[in-house]
Amino acid sequence: MGYKLLEGVRVLDLTMVFAGPMSSRILSDLGAEVIKIESVPRADVFTRANVYPENKPGEEPWDRGCLFHSLNAGKYGISLNLGTEKGRQIFKRLVRISDVVIENFSPRVMENWGLGYSELRKIKPDIIMGSMSGLGHYGPLRDFYMYVPGMEGMSGLTYVTGHPNEPPLLSGYAYGDWVLGATAAAALLVALYYRQRTGRGQYIDVAGREAVNCHIGEIIMDYTMNGRERTRVGNQHPSAAPHGCYRCKSNDNWVNIAVENDEQWGRFCQAIGNPVWTKEERFADALGRWKNREELDKLVEEWTSQHDHYAVMELLQKSGVPSGAVLNMKEVHLDPHLIERGFFDVIGHGKGIGKRPIPKQMPAKFSGVESFLPRRAPCFGQDNEHVLCTLLGMSKEELKRLEEEKVIGSAPTFPPGRPTRIDLIEKQGAGWFDPDYLSELRKKYGEDIGLTGTG
Amino acid sequence: MGEQAFSDLTVLDCTQGVAGPYCTKLLADFGAEVIKVERPGEGEVSRRKGPFLRDEPHSEKSGTFFYLNTNKKSITLNLGSETGAKIFKGLIKEADALIEDFTPGTMSELGLSYEILREMNPRLIMTSISGFGQTGLYRNYKSTNLIVYGLGGAMYTMRSANKPVERPLVEGGLQAEYVTGLLSFTATVAALLYRASTNRGTWIDISAMESVASTFTGHIAEYSYIGLSRKTNPWAIHGYPIGYSVPCKDGWISLTPGIGGAPNIAFLIGRPELQDDPLFARPGARMAEPEKFDALLLPWLKERNKWEITKEAQELRLAFTPVLSPGELFEDEQLKAREFFAKANHPVMGEITYPGAPAKLSETPWQAGRAPLLGEHNEEIYQRFGYTKEELVKLREQGVI
Numbered sequence: 001m002g003y004k005l006l007e008g009v010r011v012l013d014l015t016m017v018f019a020g021p022m023s024s025r026i027l028s029d030l031g032a033e034v035i036k037i038e039s040v041p042r043a044d045v046f047t048r049a050n051v052y053p054e055n056k057p058g059e060e061p062w063d064r065g066c067l068f069h070s071l072n073a074g075k076y077g078i079s080l081n082l083g084t085e086k087g088r089q090i091f092k093r094l095v096r097i098s099d100v101v102i103e104n105f106s107p108r109v110m111e112n113w114g115l116g117y118s119e120l121r122k123i124k125p126d127i128i129m130g131s132m133s134g135l136g137h138y139g140p141l142r143d144f145y146m147y148v149p150g151m152e153g154m155s156g157l158t159y160v161t162g163h164p165n166e167p168p169l170l171s172g173y174a175y176g177d178w179v180l181g182a183t184a185a186a187a188l189l190v191a192l193y194y195r196q197r198t199g200r201g202q203y204i205d206v207a208g209r210e211a212v213n214c215h216i217g218e219i220i221m222d223y224t225m226n227g228r229e230r231t232r233v234g235n236q237h238p239s240a241a242p243h244g245c246y247r248c249k250s251n252d253n254w255v256n257i258a259v260e261n262d263e264q265w266g267r268f269c270q271a272i273g274n275p276v277w278t279k280e281e282r283f284a285d286a287l288g289r290w291k292n293r294e295e296l297d298k299l300v301e302e303w304t305s306q307h308d309h310y311a312v313m314e315l316l317q318k319s320g321v322p323s324g325a326v327l328n329m330k331e332v333h334l335d336p337h338l339i340e341r342g343f344f345d346v347i348g349h350g351k352g353i354g355k356r357p358i359p360k361q362m363p364a365k366f367s368g369v370e371s372f373l374p375r376r377a378p379c380f381g382q383d384n385e386h387v388l389c390t391l392l393g394m395s396k397e398e399l400k401r402l403e404e405e406k407v408i409g410s411a412p413t414f415p416p417g418r419p420t421r422i423d424l425i426e427k428q429g430a431g432w433f434d435p436d437y438l439s440e441l442r443k444k445y446g447e448d449i450g451l452t453g454t455g
Numbered sequence: 456m457g458e459q460a461f462s463d464l465t466v467l468d469c470t471q472g473v474a475g476p477y478c479t480k481l482l483a484d485f486g487a488e489v490i491k492v493e494r495p496g497e498g499e500v501s502r503r504k505g506p507f508l509r510d511e512p513h514s515e516k517s518g519t520f521f522y523l524n525t526n527k528k529s530i531t532l533n534l535g536s537e538t539g540a541k542i543f544k545g546l547i548k549e550a551d552a553l554i555e556d557f558t559p560g561t562m563s564e565l566g567l568s569y570e571i572l573r574e575m576n577p578r579l580i581m582t583s584i585s586g587f588g589q590t591g592l593y594r595n596y597k598s599t600n601l602i603v604y605g606l607g608g609a610m611y612t613m614r615s616a617n618k619p620v621e622r623p624l625v626e627g628g629l630q631a632e633y634v635t636g637l638l639s640f641t642a643t644v645a646a647l648l649y650r651a652s653t654n655r656g657t658w659i660d661i662s663a664m665e666s667v668a669s670t671f672t673g674h675i676a677e678y679s680y681i682g683l684s685r686k687t688n689p690w691a692i693h694g695y696p697i698g699y700s701v702p703c704k705d706g707w708i709s710l711t712p713g714i715g716g717a718p719n720i721a722f723l724i725g726r727p728e729l730q731d732d733p734l735f736a737r738p739g740a741r742m743a744e745p746e747k748f749d750a751l752l753l754p755w756l757k758e759r760n761k762w763e764i765t766k767e768a769q770e771l772r773l774a775f776t777p778v779l780s781p782g783e784l785f786e787d788e789q790l791k792a793r794e795f796f797a798k799a800n801h802p803v804m805g806e807i808t809y810p811g812a813p814a815k816l817s818e819t820p821w822q823a824g825r826a827p828l829l830g831e832h833n834e835e836i837y838q839r840f841g842y843t844k845e846e847l848v849k850l851r852e853q854g855v856i
Contacts, residue, residue, distance in 0.1 A: 026641065138792070139789045156779055158700060166615070175626060190644060192648055204814055210811075226509060256606075328611045328684040333675070337664070338665070340592055356679045363666055
């Protein structure tokens with residue numbers, strides 16, 4: 001559920017791919033009215049052409065991509081070509097009735113279109129404009145070509161992520177993009193708060209690499225205070241042991257255990273039945289355990305590998321020892337705690353996709369605030385009429401003319417829809433497939449999950 | 456430039472560690488008066504966490520505490536004592552927001568539940584941060600950065616793409632904590648905006664496990680669409696395992712071949728005759744035989760330095776970038792030009808350099824500042840609430856402050 005906290009705030013969203021849509025998705029979950037602007041020649045292809053339901057691209061693949069659905073739920077969508085003079089004129093009219101503009105083009109694009117902050121401000125003096133990029137909108141390296149590996153790699157985070165004596169590891173899930181998007185959403189709210197007090201807008205420049213760097217503050221300070229270059233420590237804690245990710249009984253089944261102090265060590269030993277090795281002198285205090293952590297980890301893993309991860313977690317947590325299963329994507333969907341908390345919203349997608357559980361992007365509960373179920377991510381050009389006719393007061397004839405002049409459209413320029421190469425993913429060991437995913441989901445989220453024609 | 460965005464706000468901060476303090480640090484860095492409520496005597500836990508200045512453990516020399524508590528004020532107060540709870544209620548009357556991260560249920564046990572505090576201040580925003588939320592099966596579970604990172608699902612995808620080291624890995628530093636802190640900040644500011652238009656407060660319940668699970672929504676959605684559980688970064692997109700760092704002469708670079716830009720790699724490595732080779736022209740071909748692609752690219756990289764490679768590649772519009780160590784960030788010309796790193800003077804630590812603004816706002820900028828000494832603002836804050844110097848002495852003797 002989203003919450004109607006930002007009712008009346010209208011956001012024009014020119015962003016594509018992951019980070020930008022994440023920022024506006026967070027605002028949308030907080031109740032803002034987000035209008036996503038794409039165009040026929042330039043749709044959000046990267047996410048629209050993603051994994052399709054049941055691996056079938058279908059006839060209109062651009063409206064079926066799962067990454068697009070989860071990043072854009074709750075938003076309105078229009079197709080407006082800013083490469084045309086008419087398109088830019090209409091955009092300016094929309095700016096006049098909006099509060100926020102977000103974009104993540106390369107630094108020169110908006111200026112070249114005459115849609116930079118100084119121009120938009122002339123049209124709407126209190127507009128808030130946010131620009132998102134890898135390295136920032138000014139500075140000698142601002143035009144660097146980069147994606148999320150660049151943002152993470154140039155932030156310092158990658159360097160300190162990895163197993164000891166292994167190469168630095170980039171995140172497996174575009175974490176830097178999330179940080180950029182979430183930081184931009186936060187900064188836009190700061191600006192909205194200031195505008196609410198003073199009536200003044202402003203311009204925001206968010207650099208993904210800087211946003212990520214803010215998330216390793218204590219590591220940076222070990223360098224600035226002590227000249228120490230921290231490096232990769234795997235899952236180890238700087239002073240406590242056992243602390244790590246341990247193999248469990250089933251295939252690719254893992255559990256985290258974090259014993260933070262002597263008291264928890266005592267409870268841990270008791271919980272696992274006080275095997276002889278727990279009495280060894282070298283493990284008696286925190287320093288001894290930390291010094292002998294490699295051997296300790298092996299002994300702990302001998303025990304964990306006889307059990308399943310959830311069983312280890314329940315046993316240890318019952319004894320007051322921090323422990324948690326490492327959940328895969330299937331288990332995240334089926335986890336009883338997340339289900340009880342309502343982490344997933346079940347959203348109907350129509351078009352042969354049916355209902356699917358979509359994760360919230362603002363996972364907070366606000367008591368006493370009216371909640372709502374986000375609408376599905378917009379089909380391409382879905383809200384052209386609502387936005388251009390209802391909001392801007394154009395006539396249906398004008399709309400038709402715009403379509404003929406290719407300023408707006410109902411189908412994007414799109415590559416042929418291709419199924420995901422399941423064979424390659426399996427061969428590379430990059431993931432695994434659960435053939436029964438729909439029936440598993442139906443048990444938890446309702447019998448109509450994934451059924452065609454159920455909304 | 457105008458005044459600071461939150462210069463009209465007073466926030467009570469009853470948090471420790473990373474997530475809560477990062478949330479309130481952002482409020483303070485953008486201008487709110489944040490009053491950090493610490494336990495008399497020892498103060499909050501980060502004061503005892505490294506890194507310490509010159510490796511000298513000292514409650515006023517923790518870099519972790521400094522970074523996460525810039526621009527805040529510190530008072531000491533024993534919430535467990537009856538007098539302490541009463542004083543706290545007085546502070547609540549004048550506060551706009553309270554951020555707390557006690558174990559769920561603790562505030563109620565202290566007689567300081569949202570229901571009670573709301574009676575004293577109907578417009579109060581209370582943000583409760585916890586590992587698993589105020590409700591649900593895991594509510595009383597113990598959480599750490601590692602634990603919620605694994606339960607949130609992100610850890611399962613943390614394995615090297617080209618050379619799978621099987622054991623999942625936690626992201627460097629304390630990312631589950633920062634993620635939760637950032638979302639808590641955003642939720643709190645949204646509630647402040649709601650209050651401005653409706654005059655109503657709210658109680659926010661935010662969990663670290665769910666915050667982590669919200670960071671990789673694309674991987675999650677793949678399960679409900681095709682039953683896929685990824686174990687690493689998606690290869691299929693650029694036809695190359697972008698989820699690892701590629702070795703060069705003086706370290707590593709990260710590279711994304713790009714859907715359109717890959718033919719230029721042939722020019723980069725001085726083999727223009729290969730530009731139409733499927734390995735460079737088609738992601739699918741690269742994906743099928745990554746070792747062939749590596750055999751052409753890696754020897755060339757191995758003879759060159761990371762910045763040398765980056766500059767040449769960027770001229771060819773290739774997304775190759777260096778993997779920088781924390782220290783190397785201080786030589787980066789872009790960060791210098793943007794004056795990213797901040798400096799502040801601390802009475803015990805001296806001049807300290809630390810990461811600056813997460814975003815640059817033109818009218819209401821982020822501000823640099825230092826962390827408070829333990830109880831540094833007791834007199835200022837308590838006298839504002841009508842306590843005399845003599846009363847403060849008595850409260851100190853009783854161990855309340």
